[in-house]
Amino acid sequence: MSSDPAVGLVVTGIGTVGADGFDFRTALGRHGYKYLPAASQYFLAAAKRALAQAGPDALEAVGPEQRGAAVGTNSAAVALHHAMDRTVTATGAADLSPVTAPYFSINLFGSRLATEHDLKGFNLTFTSPRVAGLEALQNGQRALATGRARRLLAGATEEALPEGEPGAGTSEAGAVALVLEPEPAARSRGVAALGRVGVRSFFLPPKAAASAEGAERAAALLRDALDALGHRPDRPLAVTAVLDGSPVGEAMAAALDEKALGGRALAGEPERVPAGAGALEPVARVAAALGAPAGHAHAVVTAAAEGNAAVCLVTPGGADAVPGGPEAASSEPAGTKRAPESAGSEQPMSGRRRASDR
Amino acid sequence: MDDVLVTGLGALSPLGAGTDAFWRGMHKADTGPTRVPDPLAHMDRPLMYLVPEADVPDGPEEQDGLPLGRGSRFALAAAREAVADAGLAPSAGPGERPEAGPYATGGGLDPRRVAVALSTGMGDTDLHEGWWTGRAPASGRWAPAFPLASVVGGWFGAQGVNTCVSNACAASGYALSVGADLIRSGEADVVIAGGAEAYSRVALACFNRLGAIDPERCRPFAVERQGTVFGEGAAVLVLESASHARARGARTVYGRLAGAGWSCDAYHATAPEPSGEQIERAMREALREAGAEAGSGTGSESGSGSGSESGSGTEAGSGAGSGSGGLGFVIPHGTGTELNDVVESRLLDALTPRTPLYSVKALIGHTGGAAGAFAALAACLVLHHKTLPPNVPVGEQDPECAVPLPSGSAPMTGAYGLVNAYAFGGNNISLVFGEAAA
Numbered sequence: 001m002s003s004d005p006a007v008g009l010v011v012t013g014i015g016t017v018g019a020d021g022f023d024f025r026t027a028l029g030r031h032g033y034k035y036l037p038a039a040s041q042y043f044l045a046a047a048k049r050a051l052a053q054a055g056p057d058a059l060e061a062v063g064p065e066q067r068g069a070a071v072g073t074n075s076a077a078v079a080l081h082h083a084m085d086r087t088v089t090a091t092g093a094a095d096l097s098p099v100t101a102p103y104f105s106i107n108l109f110g111s112r113l114a115t116e117h118d119l120k121g122f123n124l125t126f127t128s129p130r131v132a133g134l135e136a137l138q139n140g141q142r143a144l145a146t147g148r149a150r151r152l153l154a155g156a157t158e159e160a161l162p163e164g165e166p167g168a169g170t171s172e173a174g175a176v177a178l179v180l181e182p183e184p185a186a187r188s189r190g191v192a193a194l195g196r197v198g199v200r201s202f203f204l205p206p207k208a209a210a211s212a213e214g215a216e217r218a219a220a221l222l223r224d225a226l227d228a229l230g231h232r233p234d235r236p237l238a239v240t241a242v243l244d245g246s247p248v249g250e251a252m253a254a255a256l257d258e259k260a261l262g263g264r265a266l267a268g269e270p271e272r273v274p275a276g277a278g279a280l281e282p283v284a285r286v287a288a289a290l291g292a293p294a295g296h297a298h299a300v301v302t303a304a305a306e307g308n309a310a311v312c313l314v315t316p317g318g319a320d321a322v323p324g325g326p327e328a329a330s331s332e333p334a335g336t337k338r339a340p341e342s343a344g345s346e347q348p349m350s351g352r353r354r355a356s357d358r
Numbered sequence: 359m360d361d362v363l364v365t366g367l368g369a370l371s372p373l374g375a376g377t378d379a380f381w382r383g384m385h386k387a388d389t390g391p392t393r394v395p396d397p398l399a400h401m402d403r404p405l406m407y408l409v410p411e412a413d414v415p416d417g418p419e420e421q422d423g424l425p426l427g428r429g430s431r432f433a434l435a436a437a438r439e440a441v442a443d444a445g446l447a448p449s450a451g452p453g454e455r456p457e458a459g460p461y462a463t464g465g466g467l468d469p470r471r472v473a474v475a476l477s478t479g480m481g482d483t484d485l486h487e488g489w490w491t492g493r494a495p496a497s498g499r500w501a502p503a504f505p506l507a508s509v510v511g512g513w514f515g516a517q518g519v520n521t522c523v524s525n526a527c528a529a530s531g532y533a534l535s536v537g538a539d540l541i542r543s544g545e546a547d548v549v550i551a552g553g554a555e556a557y558s559r560v561a562l563a564c565f566n567r568l569g570a571i572d573p574e575r576c577r578p579f580a581v582e583r584q585g586t587v588f589g590e591g592a593a594v595l596v597l598e599s600a601s602h603a604r605a606r607g608a609r610t611v612y613g614r615l616a617g618a619g620w621s622c623d624a625y626h627a628t629a630p631e632p633s634g635e636q637i638e639r640a641m642r643e644a645l646r647e648a649g650a651e652a653g654s655g656t657g658s659e660s661g662s663g664s665g666s667e668s669g670s671g672t673e674a675g676s677g678a679g680s681g682s683g684g685l686g687f688v689i690p691h692g693t694g695t696e697l698n699d700v701v702e703s704r705l706l707d708a709l710t711p712r713t714p715l716y717s718v719k720a721l722i723g724h725t726g727g728a729a730g731a732f733a734a735l736a737a738c739l740v741l742h743h744k745t746l747p748p749n750v751p752v753g754e755q756d757p758e759c760a761v762p763l764p765s766g767s768a769p770m771t772g773a774y775g776l777v778n779a780y781a782f783g784g785n786n787i788s789l790v791f792g793e794a795a796a
Contacts, residue, residue: 064624065621065639074502074503074504075502075503077503078486078503081483081486081487081560082486082490084560084563084564085487085490085491085559085560085563086490088398088399088400088401088559088560088563089398089400089490089491089559091400092400092401093400093401093402093563093564093566093567094401094402094566094567096563096564096567098567098568101564101567101568102564102568102627102628102782104480104558104560104561104563104564104565105479105526105561105781105782105783106479106504106524106526107479107524107525107526107529107781107782107783107785108526108627108782108783110783111627111782111783111784111785112627114622114623114624114783114784115624115625115626115627115784117624118624119622119624120621120622120623120624120636121620121621121622122620122621122622122785123525123622123624123783123784123785124523124525124532124785125523125524125525125526125529126521126522126523126524127478127481127502127503127504127522127523127524128504128507128508128520128521128522129502129504129505129508130502132522135521139521139536142536142539142543143539143620145543146539146542146543148620165486165489166489166495166497166498166499166500166501167498167499167500167501170500201519201520201521202470202517202518202519202520203474203508203511203512203516203517203518203519203520204517205449205511205512205515205516205517206422206423206512207422207512207515208515210422221470221517224470277500277502304502304508305422305423305424305499305500306422306424306502306505306508306509306512307422307508307511307512307520308507308508308511308520
């Protein structure tokens with residue numbers, strides 16, 4: 001563990017990949033990827049794009065033991081498990097592919113990333129309903145704050161649910177990856193900080209959400225989270241809410257107004273986005289919010305019917321764009337490199353494939 | 359920095375329901391796998407250490423409209439026990455009367471400061487396997503495969519962080535470490551942490567396909583080992599900040615989570631990196647953080663040693679962990695797979711020489727995403743009772759696995775226990791638990 005924990009993390013690379021039209025040969029290369037399950041390919045491709053934007057020395061500036069990764073997923077393995085189970089029950093385990101057999105384990109979908117990029121600090125997988133991708137950002141950043149690494153690759157990946165599976169109609173498929181590093185490190189490399197992302201997750205018990213006080217309880221938890229993230233109530237806050245129609249989702253939606261949030265100034269009506277059967281869309285919305293003008297605070301809020309909830313406070317731009325942020329750079333350094341727009345495009349996951357379309 | 363104490367324990371395992379049954383089973387040291395009762399388990403070695411049928415919770419079938427699989431029900435059962443053992447009680451829901459419990463009824467437990475960090479490798483996949491083979495889902499509602507922490511959080515009414523960690527067989531070690539970090543960072547006072555794993559046809563079939571199932575039993579470090587054998591169950595620990603535990607007068611403190619070390623091999627999807635460089639780094643980091651220096655303070659002569667018969671190993675009273683204040687025992691990852699056991703043995707021999715090992719997997723099999731939590735539970739029981747139970751006999755020990763595996767129980771005077779958990783993808787974690795008083 002480093003004695004000098006990484007603090008003041010900024011995003012320096014964003015990669016998004018949608019399933020529509022995805023071809024691993026063009027995204028990753030012709031050799032070595034053919035037999036990887038789709039969600040693993042998506043995440044590798046998203047990470048490749050994010051690293052391309054962050055620059056070739058984004059990871060290499062530190063040793064392998066100072067690099068960590070965290071991925072969130074809910075449904076990456078379901079279709080594969082379904083196909084495997086059909087094989088086992090029809091003809092037996094001997095007919096399973098030995099190449100894909102290890103992927104019964106959900107963490108394998110993110111593990112190739114560690115091998116490819118020599119990430120020896122940690123490689124975490126989170127699977128909490130809908131918030132797993134934001135949790136990857138949250139837990140990954142906490143791990144850096146405690147000195148377990150100094151660079152972070154984090155994001156989410158999903159694959160469409162098999163036809164007939166409950167929730168298949170709102171399947172997600174694709175991946176988003178972000179590169180995070182300490183702001184001074186980005187500055188010294190001459191790379192622009194795309195922004196900061198701070199996540200707080202919490203839990204709204206479904207019973208509480210369904211009660212008459214549901215919205216009130218949701219608002220209290222949201223206020224706590226925004227306070228913990230350092231959001232000043234007088235700073236106008238744009239809100240994107242990735243929610244379903246469950247009692248938890250409705251309670252959270254009802255909590256998203258200025259009065260319920262204790263007088264916080266909202267920048268317009270919160271945008272409500274239908275949640276899919278996975279953890280991808282909230283992270284895609286975070287990636288999109290990083291493209292807003294510098295300093296425009298944006299909250300991406302999400303929740304699952306099971307009670308898991310999270311808010312990500314996105315502040316685009318460098319340290320100078322963060323009121324109350326580190327004194328850091330007062331302007332974009334000379335020689336700042338910007339990757340082509342195509343390196344981190346396509347967000348949010350508007351082109352996601354739905355299982356019913358397959 | 360505030361200590362992270364263990365103030366409650368809960369277990370549902372192949373040894374039965376409850377922590378007492380687990381501790382008794384550790385001393386009885388007489389278990390074995392059985393054939394899974396699944397007519398569709400078309401595989402050569404459909405073996406597992408199963409939770410006894412009489413102890414399998416008969417519900418709930420659903421919670422707040424979410425259908426529950428075996429994994430969620432296991433997690434709930436262990437969490438209920440751990441929470442009660444800690445003297446806590448679930449928060450009252452809207453319009454509900456608080457359950458009997460001195461703390462809930464007396465107030466003071468802020469549900470926003472209670473977090474849940476549970477792990478699983480397969481979650482409620484058994485539920486989905488049922489749907490894929492003819493059983494119809496009760497509704498069209500999306501049923502995420504990994505809702506275990508959510509289900510426990512919903513039952514308890516916990517409003518803090520609620521996370522499911524799925525780092526395969528190291529997952530529950532990470533869940534416990536993440537839980538400790540939540541306390542140390544000030545995000546939670548109490549964390550319901552651990553892991554649960556239940557029979558999944560897909561998982562067992564894939565391990566069969568990989569040729570990694572032993573035909574007889576789980577035999578870590580044995581010369582005739584041929585792979586591992588899965589087990590199922592749930593182990594849950596209540597982690598609590600020392601200041602919070604003191605303030606409420608926690609009645610029992612089983613130990614403290616004193617150190618953690620994380621690493622990743624970044625080497626291969628399924629095989630450990632042969633030099634063990636990264637698992638050594640995780641062990642060293644955990645021991646350093648705990649202040650339990652590797653190789654110090656044990657002085658035990660308890661090793662059965664290379665090539666010895668497990669049945670003729672160290673007998674009771676040989677002084678496991680006799681060096682008070684040092685590392686008293688190790689609960690290894692030791693799965694019974696060929697390379698893992700050799701690499702881990704070599705490093706333990708170098709890093710913690712002569713420190714006795716206790717193999718939980720030889721007792722209940724490899725519980726996957728719950729394995730680290732079961733090892734942590736066992737470590738806390740050993741520290742609490744100051745006794746290292748006998749290892750389950752696994753036959754002749756592999757000369758390449760020259761680690762002490764005492765066959766008799768022994769007094770445990772060391773102040774610390776080391777827990778290792780490793781996983782597919784090269785995920786490694788080591789935890790150090792230390793003695794602590796209420």
